[in-house]
Amino acid sequence: MNDQNNGRVDEAASSAETVISIRNLSHTYKRGNLTVFEDVDLVVGKGENLVLLGPSGGGKSTLLRCINRLVKATSGTINVFGTEMVAAPFRKVRKARRDIGMVFQSFNLIDRISVLDNVLIGRLGYLSTARSVFGLYQKEDIAEAMHALDRVSLTDFSQQLAMNLSGGQRQRVAIARALAQRPKLLLADEPVSNLDPLLEREILGLLRDICREDGITSVTSLHDVALAEEFGSRLVGVRDKTATTIEPGEFNHDKLQEIYGA
Amino acid sequence: MANTTIDQLDELYYLRASDRRKTQIKHASILVGILAISYWSALGTEFSVAKFINGLDNAYDFLDRSLPPSLENAHRILPRLTQTIGIALLGTTFGILLAFPLAFMASRNIVKSALICQAVRLVIDAFRGISEIVWAFLFVAAVGLGPFPGVMALTIHNAGALGKYFSETIEGIDPGIMEAVAAPGSNQVKLISRGIWPELRPLFTNYMFYYFEASVRAATILGVVGAGGIGLEFILAIKHFKYPEAMTIVISMWALVTVVDRASGYVRKRLLGSELQRN
């Protein structure tokens, strides 16, 4: 079944530039010998908004983290913008990460510093180590950060401490942080799971619009089928140790809910 | 999606820049201050990297003479080790016994007189502020050599350290609990044993174990000033230039401390495990 999917996936992607190419990816946790997924093949083309759909704990977050090597997969290859992420030396991984922005489920902001300082963390990849030790960001860095805050409409909050913001605002700061990197790829790990249901569509819409405007490719992991259908340009179901593309023809909401619903 | 014009962004940037500058200057001056004090300290202590590098030669020579560690007088080390643990054990136990009354007398919410509190606090501070080794030194001068002055020294020092911590914890108790226990008309003793003790037990236990471990560390060196324990063997070995033996002793000190740490941690877990569940 994987071969057939591969054929169609390649067809769809060959018309656009390939951003991520995953082959034979497997990951097993050493502790308890738990295999999260095995032999996953996946190709993501430029401009796509891929959604990894699956139940919590099904492996989609792990798969996502393999892409920027926050998790080092046990076997297989992941090629992102020409860098092979699984085996590459740390230097190269770092450089590749500059182009990959990531947004997390629990926002992961540093509460006791300002919003602006949080966004500036996105610029660390462009800052020499010496300057970063003293926090001496360049003018361009601060301009980029402010620009990013402007995209998420939070410029007025730039000097506020992150801990004073609401959940939705925090996630927007996190998005600004990712944007400040001027990424070509955006990874989002369950970006709305910790938010009020009312904010889900707002944040996902914000992400989609920004990606569209800037030509950023995105891979998002979600467990809500309705959201996945609405905001993803292509769906990949992750469960039972495999990842399978869901064809537009198979977009039967109830069936998907049954298989992949949280 | 831009909501603000380029000019507004620029203006915001300059505002932010001056705010950032302020914090940066604050941090920078603290750093400079620390560097200055360090440099002054380096001068005062005749610290020099050159000396250190020269010292490395001597260090190599020393290691050459002191390795491999010799087991010549091992038969003397073992009893000294048990003596060391003994000193620590008794020193901690008596220290705890002494710390309780001191702590209660130093707590504002138990003793109403501010004068007594301050006076006892002063005593506690004095006991604690003077290092165990200095106390040992003094007690050796007072009663002679041997492990006994070591026990006394640890007792006094621990009474101070534990007493200080205990009294701070007691003062931190929710006054509501104090009232609730005082209401039915109980006396001081009842107040303490029923109202305060159950609250405090887990914290105190933790601290007592921590201080036992610290006491073992201290007990290993009390011998250096003649107060018994393995430190005595160590200083003798050094003074007689028997460096290989000294190395053995150092290794045994480290082993003792590590074993005690592990054992104490284990007992602590078992004890507190049931405590936490009971609470």
Add this chain to the structure above:
Amino acid sequence: MVNTPSPSNIAPARWKPGQRGLIGAIIIAVYIIAFWQTETDPVMLVLGLPDMVKFFGSMFPPHFFGWDQPYFYNKESEFQYVLLAALETFQMAVLGTVIAVVFGFVLAMLAARNITPNVFIYHGVRTLCDGFRGISEVVWALLFVAMVGLGPFTGVLALAVHNTGALGKFFSEAIEAMDEGILESVEASGATRTQVFFHGIIPELGTLFMSYILYYFEHNLRQAMVLGIVGAGGIGIELLLAMKYFNFNKALSVIIIMLVMVVITDRLSGMIRKRLVGGELVVVT
């Protein structure tokens, strides 16, 4: 996920009645051995009491001025030298702590399971820290004196080495306990390990680190005073000499100076720590 304790939950961790008796007996036996080994004797205590009172009594009143007993190495036995020695003690503590903080951070970055480059380095550095910390400052001082000679420089080295181990261990444990997510997010933006340290770890754990550094500084000041007794610099030597020449009054004045230094430092450090953490920091392990 937390179960409220019910009788069946509590049972496993409790001692069985038979075990209780056995443990009680072991504890009593341990204490008896301790008494025997340390030659401690309630009788001795009572007999020794008058001696102790006499000794401590002879130290009063403290003698602060006009010292005129000859010292071993011909130093003018003026009060100002004691003050200078006190200053030296302070400087030893400062420098020893500062050096230990710098190297402690470096070691901590290698010894924290979530940031260390590989397992071998992790275990190696952990053991190194253990070794440094397990050997008391006084023992280090004696070893360094044998290697490098007497003087405050040796004392600084001893303090630095011991505390590098202690701080390295503590810092690495704090790093291991911190929120993984923050480390992930800083790493994800392409930061180097140094950048992760300064922009992820320090902002999050900075105040905690500061509290511990202050606590250790207090501790080091007390230890620095002791190091002088074995010749590694500081005010300890003055105490040693005073006692050696039976100048108990001078000894008391030295002790008083030591106390004053300690109390001032404790109070100041306590104030700063309260501002940082918003409450007294309880140091456990």
